[in-house]
Amino acid sequence: MNNINSRAGTAPRGRPLRKWLLAAVTALTVALAGAWALLPAGAQTGGGFSINGTQLIDANGNPFVMRGSSHAQVWYQGEFDSYSELSDLGANTVRVVLGSGQRWGPSPASTVADIIDECKANQLICVLEVHDTTGYGEDGAAATLDQAVDYWKSIQSVLEGQEAYVLINIGNEPIGNTDAAQWTDATKSAIQEMRAAGFDHTLVVDAPNWGQDWEHIMRDNAPEVAAADSQGNTLFSVHMYQVFGTSQTVIDYFDAFEAMDLPLIVGEYGDEHQGQPVAWQTVQSEAQARGIGWLAWSYSGNGSGAENLDQVLGFDPNRMTTWGDRVFNSQYGIANTAERASVFGGTPPDDDTTPPDDDTTPPDDDETTPPPAGDGDCTAAIDVVNDWGSGWQGNVSVTAGESLGGWTLTWTWPGGQTVQSQWNADLSQSGSSVTASDVGWNGSIASGQTKEVFGFIASGPAAAPEVTCSAA
Incomplete structure (x- = not known):
């Protein structure tokens, strides 16, 4: 983009004191404890x-x-x-x-x-x-x-x-x-x-x-x-x-x-x-x-x-x-x-959710009901996010009952849908049956966490069938 407002830059506002205090404390900590050990x-x-x-x-x-x-x-x-x-x-x-x-x-x-x-x-x-x-x-x-x-x-x-x-x-x-x-x-x-x-x-x-x-x-x-x-x-x-x-x-x-x-x-x-x-x-x-x-x-x-x-x-x-x-x-x-x-220095992505204690309510309203007994360690859902008539886009989310290191999903199309392309999943389709699994980096999901893990483009009428999830 190439857009400049004609006004001159204004004088800087006072930077919040907490930013300076944080920087000062961090610098002192590094000096006392040894910079090399504390660096990322x-x-x-x-x-x-x-x-x-x-x-x-x-x-x-x-x-x-x-x-x-x-x-x-x-x-x-x-x-x-x-x-x-x-x-x-x-x-x-x-x-x-x-x-x-x-x-x-x-x-x-x-x-x-x-x-x-x-x-x-x-x-x-x-x-x-x-x-x-x-x-x-x-x-x-x-x-x-x-x-x-x-x-x-x-x-x-x-x-x-x-x-x-x-x-x-x-x-x-x-x-x-x-x-x-x-x-x-x-x-x-x-x-x-x-x-x-x-x-x-x-x-x-x-x-x-x-x-x-x-x-x-x-x-x-x-x-x-x-x-x-x-x-x-x-x-x-x-x-x-x-x-x-x-x-x-x-x-x-x-x-x-x-x-x-x-x-x-x-x-x-x-x-x-x-x-x-x-x-x-x-x-x-x-x-x-x-x-x-x-x-x-x-x-x-x-x-x-x-x-x-x-x-x-x-x-x-x-x-x-x-x-x-x-x-x-x-x-x-x-x-x-x-x-x-x-x-x-923070927790790496995909592992930053602390599992709730047994006597607490999970953080999101859609996670308050645990997966039914016998359904495995996870549940999954397809969300229709775009529909242009001749095709549509689905995004898939997985909720972990217990911490997952990987996942495999299966579902059956109700009306002749076909996956045309997908991203962030290994996916195969045989007839109306679809199987999808993680690609490594997106397989880890903390207990109680819901993550959108992959997406796809499909032909046929938009649909969100029931998805079965199992730990890989």
């Missing part, structure tokens, strides 16, 4: 984020799914409180707009170091991006990806050693709609230049066509681009605006990357853009079902006709907009789905 495992080993198939893996070896927003740091340098505010709203990631000096900035190394420290203090994974590349080839003022790489090299000293907390988004929306095919070679070259310079971070690459990839250049050339990374550590980013105005366009794009076994995030999206609707509910529900990260645009400060994409007004978290409420509080929004990266 990823920091101890010097490791960083990595890629495993479609999954982003944190430095402790746990899957990490981004749930966050963007902050336009280079345009609003006085709004440093935005990081703590986003963290307080539940975000686990922030995408930070920087300038490389061709259009904005350059953002100095000292500022970037401060941003990284602030993100870490607030347990936010930091995705740093150069915005000057926006629309190159169509916008004459835009920087090239090579110029973006030069900027990253100029601040490399403050990025080294931060691989467990920082991802580098080489350039925002680096090619417009003019000669968008140049994206492939330009992106491969940028990746190789970054590796040659010694960057070991996960690299994030945006799609052409102003990020929306409507010509499918990134989609069709992603395997070639991924192969150009000597470390196999490149994450693809699509921006979903009006090009993705229907559920099926979102599903088709996600399906393509899943079929290639390549990692994808939605680096930007909105609920409406330039007067056209965006299938934001499908972005959120599909991303949740597939373990795809997303970063909604943007926290505050939009202008040039994109004011509707402000999540809060005037950088005030108490003035949340309708779009902000959808980002943070909807069914699949940040408050309900974000999990902190395990490098911050």
Whole structure:
């Protein structure tokens, strides 16, 4: 996105005292007890984020799914409180707009170091991006990806050693709609230049066509681009605006990357853009079902006709907009789905639910009735989340009676339905009978916990038959 409000950045509000006290206490504890022993495992080993198939893996070896927003740091340098505010709203990631000096900035190394420290203090994974590349080839003022790489090299000293907390988004929306095919070679070259310079971070690459990839250049050339990374550590980013105005366009794009076994995030999206609707509910529900990260645009400060994409007004978290409420509080929004990266010392994802005591009520109303005797260690249900007539989408959730290390589900279709594609499950169908099982990373479910574990696309009339669940 390329939208700047004409007002200058305002003076920073006072940062909450508890943030400073927390940071001071943490620093003192580390000094007294020994910094090495208290650092997260990823920091101890010097490791960083990595890629495993479609999954982003944190430095402790746990899957990490981004749930966050963007902050336009280079345009609003006085709004440093935005990081703590986003963290307080539940975000686990922030995408930070920087300038490389061709259009904005350059953002100095000292500022970037401060941003990284602030993100870490607030347990936010930091995705740093150069915005000057926006629309190159169509916008004459835009920087090239090579110029973006030069900027990253100029601040490399403050990025080294931060691989467990920082991802580098080489350039925002680096090619417009003019000669968008140049994206492939330009992106491969940028990746190789970054590796040659010694960057070991996960690299994030945006799609052409102003990020929306409507010509499918990134989609069709992603395997070639991924192969150009000597470390196999490149994450693809699509921006979903009006090009993705229907559920099926979102599903088709996600399906393509899943079929290639390549990692994808939605680096930007909105609920409406330039007067056209965006299938934001499908972005959120599909991303949740597939373990795809997303970063909604943007926290505050939009202008040039994109004011509707402000999540809060005037950088005030108490003035949340309708779009902000959808980002943070909807069914699949940040408050309900974000999990902190395990490098911050918390319990790894999928194991963060403490089983209730025998004399307490489980936390969710739909878990108050235990599974009937003889039904095994779990129950499951299919939820119809999209129905477009010729096909439909189902999401499947599993509730564990006792802690599960894996699960197998079976059901029988009532009326000729057929699964066309699925994600995050090994699934087979024989006649009307379907069997599905976990794929490893999504098999663990704590006692009493309900988790949405996989999704599918089916033909025939939408249906939610009774599902039998058993521990694997």
